[in-house]
Amino acid sequence: MKKSIQKAPYLLFLLVFPALAIVYSFLNNRSHKAFDISTSVDQVIPFLPFFIIPYIFWYVYIFMFLVYFWYKDTKVYLRTVLLIVVAELICFVIYFFFQTTVSRPIIQGDTFLQVLVQWIYENDRPYNCFPSIHVLTTFAVMLASLHIKNKHLITNLCIHVSGSLIIISTLFVKQHVILDMVGSMFLVTFLYGITFELLIFRLGEKSEPISLKNK
Known part of the structure; x- marks a missing residue:
């Protein structure tokens, strides 16, 4: 409990995401x-x-597992936040200079699922598609989770199974196309190599467990 209280200020870094969402809304035209x-x-x-x-569920997924990373390993949490923020800023530059769009189906019907789809369509215009931020952030969490030690099997399954469902959902609800998904995964993999593998190697932490005590 004492350690969690000491780490609590790091949760304030999550406030960067509402700020990024505001920037995104300006570009979503x-x-x-x-x-x-x-x-x-x-x-x-x-x-x-x-x-x-x-x-x-992506909205819950990102917040839930970033908090989980914060609880389990602050360094992994901070690197994941850095990875996502840098990746989103790169996306914003791409959106500004190379805007893409997706052709959406006409929703005919008023079932619960169709209403949800229509609500998403109305609140997220069909621009700013390449790369997909849904895929980008989800894949970042999936990769970063590899650095969390002693994960419970159920937690590991939740991260990767639900993450995979989120990624493919972007295609099945016609919010993104294949190149959006591939572009996001490529970008995240590149930045992951810098923020996790390269930094860990340079700091000589490859053979050490990542914990607050190493600071």
Whole structure:
């Protein structure tokens, strides 16, 4: 308990995400020509309203597991926040200079799942698609979790199974296309190599457990 109280100020770094969301909202408008980068494979991916559940669960997923990282290992938590913030800032630059769009289906019906999809469509315009921030942040959490020691099997399954469902949900609810997903994963993998592997190597921490005591 005492250690958690000492680490509590680090949770304030989570406030950067509402600030990033505000920046995103300003960019989520069609200010110039938006490109459609969908492929023939995207055209055959079906629209499945059920996947709006994992898509919306993303909001809980990111917050929940960042707090979990904070509790288990502050250094992993801080590196994950840094990774996500840098990745999102790069996305914002891409959105400003290379805006893409996604063709969405017309929602016909008023079932609970269809209403949820329509709500997402109304609150997130079909721009700022490449790379996908949904995929980017989720994949960052999945990679960073590899550095959390002594995870319970159920926790590990929740991180990777729910994370995978969130990633593919972006395709099935027609919020993103395959290149959006691939671009996000490539960007995160590159930045992950810098924020985790390269920094750990340079700091000589590869053989040491990551904990507050190492500071």
